[in-house]
Amino acid sequence: MSEQWEVVEEPNEYVIFNGERGTSQFAVAYVPKYAAHDSAEHARLVAAAPELLGTLKLMVASCPVCEGLGEIEDGPEYLLPIGEYTQDYMSCPHCSDARQAIAKARGEEHP
């Protein structure tokens, strides 16, 4: 299970905390309150990030198209020339966007 983040409203900002309240809790992010932006919505989105990421990882690991591999065969095998056993693969179209979002959250480049 991923960690839990919590939003606490302060007079001028929303503070996203990580850890157990009153013990190991520390601020992860600050979302200033601006009249032109829905700061509370942004703060809730940031606070939900660990759960969103954890859920996304579970979903791509059980992708019904690529079975969690992230790739599928590019074209039917029967179209390969006789004696040709290598198969090209392509990024799974069903979970590719989710994998890119996970890579972005990890600070990784995604091919």
Ligand SMILES: [Zn+2]
């Ligand atoms: Zn997939």
